[in-house]
Amino acid sequence: MPKLLVIDDEPIICHSFRRAFSGPDVEVLTAGSVAEGWAAVGRDRPDVIVTDLQLPDGTGLDLFEKVRAADPRRPVVVITAYGTMETTIEAMKRGAFDYLTKPVDLAQMSAVLGRAFEAARLMREPAALPTDPGEDRIIGRSPVMQEMCKLIGRIAPQDASVLILGESGTGKELVARAIYSHSKRADRPFLAINCAAIPDTLVESELFGHEQGAFTGAERQRVGKFEQCGDGTLLLDEIGDMPLAAQAKMLRLLQDQTFERVGGSQAIATRVRVLAATNQHPEKLIAEGKFRHDLYYRLKVVTIHVPALRDRREDIPELAHHFLFRYAREANRDVRGFVPEALDLLQRADWPGNVRQLQNCVRAAVYQTVGHVLAPADLPGLVAPGATPAGVPTAAGAAPFDLGGTIEAMLQDGAGDVHARVTSLVERELLTRALRRTHGHQAQASDLLGINRTTLRTKLRELGITLDKVVADAPAE
Structure with missing residues (x-):
């Protein structure tokens, strides 16, 4: 269980943290x-620390300096009642x-x-290569x-920047963590x-910080x-979505190892190793004027x-069993494997959402099954390429489908997650059609749908929808 250590000489503050954050997921x-x-x-080895600046026997x-020297990977959050912020900003710099x-x-x-617990998890649960347990x-x-893992092994000890390319759900962050885990850093x-x-x-x-008064709302300096x-x-994930102005500062940082805060003029040195990841095609972004070729x-x-x-x-059986055993332990369920037909279905299925979609599919099946092995019936909505269950659209979604009939069929199967499945089904159909109508242009699609681009991108990732497949599967006009 993750541990949170709160250090404050005001009992009411400690009590508030215990009352607000203690639970089955966090020990305070x-x-x-x-x-x-x-x-x-030293005794309890907390995952995250929250400390006041003013304490009875010191600051x-x-x-923070002692904690940082002992383990620089442990996130420390500073709280203070003083408005000057000088020492807090100094702590942030460090x-x-x-x-x-x-x-x-x-x-x-x-x-x-x-965010702090997630950062602690990323640093303390390193991603291992296939030959390592974990x-x-x-x-x-x-x-x-x-071949990919051999390349990771070769470049991990170096300090060179790395660009990680791959579709949504392929595991780009896991690759980044493997590089980090096997590096000198x-x-x-x-x-x-x-x-x-x-x-x-x-x-x-967010990346470079800002000076007080740099823009409206910048009431204090931020690191x-x-x-x-x-x-x-x-790791700069989804770097293809970085604005051009920030790209210019990134280029200088990579060239000179220096940068300036927003609104500042002082050059700040850095020795950070940069890993970048994107599910987009950089060459296409460059051609469209959305990404700097020199930064690329x-x-x-x-x-x-x-790889998708x-x-x-051939890796799907091992992946499927890995997820099955993980979630069987998590759910305390006696699920031991797959019947051959289910494993065959998993291997033949189209996975637009890649490993993430497979993971979610197996997790849902483990939580819903009543047997000791997973059968095709435990994998609702999963079909092999070219087959479409009655009443359910394909990923292309070009043909109309019977929503009422689909809902009725889901209610009858008694799986218990009808709301989530129907919502996912309708959103997939809606987003796919909107992107087809705009020929894959996300800004136009978000305007058409009445949602912002960030929400659209998030939903596309969650549903495993890739623009390449949407456009490729579009019916000829």
């Missing part, structure tokens, strides 16, 4: 001084995960802790996967940032991810192509 520990906090760090910054002011907004703190490892013995921080999930106007601030990461490793060539010192699941079908 508390301490009231630097000495007590440092003893708890939170003193404690690698603190984030800071908040008192009185603490629990909703904001919850969001920060969520829960979170790259799985596959196909020739294409063996494995004992330094690892941070991942999704460029597509941040509004365009805030990307530069960005590059400063927080220190000499660790930073700086990033692709080494390029790793993560359809290109390594």
Whole structure:
């Protein structure tokens, strides 16, 4: 169970954290001084630490320095009641995960802790290569996967930038973590940032930080991810969605190892190793004027192509069993394997969402089955290429389908997740048709649907919809 250590000499603050965040998923520990906090760090090995700056026997910054020296990968969140922020900003420069002011907004703190626990997981549960044991490892013995893992082994010890290309759901983040885990920086921080999930106007601030008054709402100086990461490793996921202005600053950073905060003029040095990932085609983005060609060539010192699941079908049985055993333990279910027909169906099925879709499919089946082995009936809606269950559209979705009949069939099968399945079905049909109508143009599709581009991208990733397949499957006009 993840552990949160809260260090504050105000009992009401510690009580508030215990009441708000204690539960089956998180154990909350508390301490009231630097000495007590440092003893708890050694004794309880917390995953995330929240510390006040002003403590009876010293400062939170003193404690942070000791924690940072012992293990720079442990996220530390600083809270303070003082408005000057100088020491807090200094802590951020040295690698603190984030800071908040008192009185603490629990909703904001919850969001920060969520990111901190995820960062701790990424750094402490390294992705292993196929020859290594481990829960979170790259799985596959196909020739294409063996070649990819050989390349990871060759480039991981280097400090070169790496560009990771692959469709949604193929495991690009897992590849990035494997590079980090086998690098010389494995004992330094690892941070991942999704460029597509941040509004365009805030990307530069999130990456490089900003000075007080740099723009409306910039009430204080903020340290960005590059400063927080220190000499660790930073993954820029969905870098194809990075705005051009931020791309220009990224180019300078890769060339000179320096950058400036938004609104600042001081050059700040960095030794961060940059890994970048995208499910888009960089050459196409360059041709459309959406990505700088010089940044592309700086990033692709080494390029790793993560294969789609359809290109390594021989790995599907091992992947399926890996997920089955994981979720059987998680759900405390006595599920032991697949009948041959189910495994054959998994191997022949079309997987537009790749490994992520397979993972979700097996997880749902494990939670819903009443038997000890999974049969084709436990894999609702899964079909092999060329076959379409009655009333359910294909991924192309060109033909109309009987929604009422589909709902009735789902209600009769008694699986218990009808709402999620129908919602996914309708959203897939709607988004696919909208993208076809706009010939794959996401901005036009989002306007047509009345949702913002970030929401559209998120739904496309969740549903495993790829633009290439949508456009390729479009009926001729």
